[in-house]
Amino acid sequence: MSVRRRRERGQLLPLVALRWAMVRSPRSRDGLLLLAGLVPALCAATVVAGLLVDRDNLVFDIQILAPSVFLGFAALTVLGPIATGTGSELFPADQLVAYPITPRTQFRVSLLLAPLNLAWIIQLVVLSGVTAILTGPTPLVLPALLATYSYIVLVTAIGQALAWLVEGLRQTRRGRHALWATAAAIFVAALLAAETVGPSQILDHAPTLYLVLSIFEIAAGSYSVFFADLALMAVLTPAVVWLGVRACDWTVRRVGDSGAQPESRALLRREPRRDALSELLAVDRASVWRSAPLRRGGFVVALMPSAITAFASLDWSSLVLLPALVAAGAGLLFGVNVFCLDSSGALWLASLPHPPRLAFVAKTLVLGEFCAVSVALAVLAGALSADRRPTPTEVAALTGSAVVCVLTVVTMCMRVSMARPHRAELRTRRDAPAPPGTMVVYSARLALSTTLVAIAFSLLALVPWWWVPVLFAVPLSVRCVLGLFDAGRRWDDDRLRAVVTATVAAG
């Protein structure tokens, strides 16, 4: 075996082992192991629930919706890595730059980390349940699940391969123009198709329909289509992985202009702000909007749900759930480690004479406005495309949901930023505010809290009195604000601040 071949084979495991060894806290390790065990358990529970469900009431709806659900997974799995520049990394690129990490390893790492994403995990669980409902209570659910999971693996590999290809194209100005043109063409084509044919007609003819039909065939005891599909996916998956490795190889070798360009450009000088808080806010806002992963993440978090809500014409009760998704997504971009915005400048900033609470307030406000604007854009797009005028209770429930979800996210983020700071540059598209496993835990915590809030408001949207959601929102908001004050008081502790500052500044 050649040295290169041996090196390629031997890289993945040591990297994963090192990453695991770097999770020092026993609680974090236990949490990650629990999460790893929870996902198959949840899938199994959903499958059992799907088998036991009253099929007469549900199966027709599921049959209609199943191709769209499978298509939704594909869209998420392809668009997610493209938006985040191929997704998570085991280690920041600058830490591995001195080592001969092969493109094959890089691609395998990105493929391995793709499931470390709450949206991916939820969809996996949902698809497991949908498959069980489609087959009904029969042992044939097992081959049907095999088909579904093969599809999931294939689509995940396609998502990663495309993401690496797009990342390579992004390296040059011509490539970026081509990508924007392609994205615009797809968007216009989707709009035209939605106008002329209608969204439901398009979804009814989704290519995933064949997979759903294959599952039906399995349930009916016919294996011919199943074996054909399985064989096709068994051939396609390694082929896609091979293409992904080639795309990764091409991308990492490419000499581009995208990395250096924004950092070497002189920016327009702004006027000095009138007071210290405004000056801190200006610097923090610049730290957010000048960061490529935060700009792109903000675009995805705010505008993607806006586009989907506009396209799907959600009703008002569904819109009430939207702030939970958007606020949690916005918080995950940098809020869970908000002090990393200062990065290596944190030590210098801490040496300047100002009340520590001022920096805390500035970070809180910048995070709050980022979440609020994201939620407002998504809600506005959904409201404009809704098919009827809302009732006063629906308006109150939507507003309450938005306010409480934003406050919940900001409070949780500020607390977690102080409790578990991380060194993070947020410089390249793949940079995240915390390691991949930690991000999954954070996303689960944020999504759970905000979803519970939003579900409560969606139920309150059904009552006839508009003041009920308002009354419900007030104590929740007050609780969050008090939580923020408490976090601010803890930030006054010199020792805690020194730990956070030294951690985010460590270089």
Added chain:
Amino acid sequence: MSVLVEVQGLAVAFGPVVAVDDVDLTVPTGSAVALVGRNGAGKSTTLRVLAGVLPPSAGSVRVAGIDAIRQRAAAKARVGYCPDVGGLIPRATPWEHLQLAARLRGLAAGWETRARDLLDRFDLGDAVDRVTAGFSHGMGRRMSVVLAAFHQPEVLLLDEPFDGVDPLGVEATLEVIEELRVRGSAVVVSTHLLPLAVEACEEVIVLRQGRIAAAAPATELAGEQGARRYRSLLS
């Protein structure tokens, strides 16, 4: 001659690890002191305490006559600090750093002239409106020195200011140290580069395992003989 930096019995512990142990330090007005020693000797930790970014475990610290532990903000107003790592907010420009520092320090109008002069002397005039994330290591070090010195502090704390800096940058840093010293400031420089420590300061303090191993006039550690003595103090 009044004392601008007065440290007594300073100790800093990170859990079971004692980074600084019973350090006494006195820097009179108009003088410069160098802290030298091996990695982990406690130089940066000492400077972080003086800069007010790290609370000590024990001991007293007075900066310009102010208790730097109890009256942290007042002490920070008199200090200029260049940290050992980075020291720059990555997506802010040098000018935005200066604006922020000027606002938080409450500097009167006119600081811009001194800032521009320093930026030019450190050859950063052309990069003043670029985000610092694109800076080389040396540029970042030079900018950190500018930020520490532009408000002409009473106490200047420079942690590894010469690390990776080109000869012109080193020269500019030495000039700034000398200028502030002549104005009556106290300067504390932490560095691994003994010849530069000797050139910049009158006194050199050798730290070893968090304690002061030796303190000597800089002239005694100059040249080959001084270097040999320094090496003997490290182990």
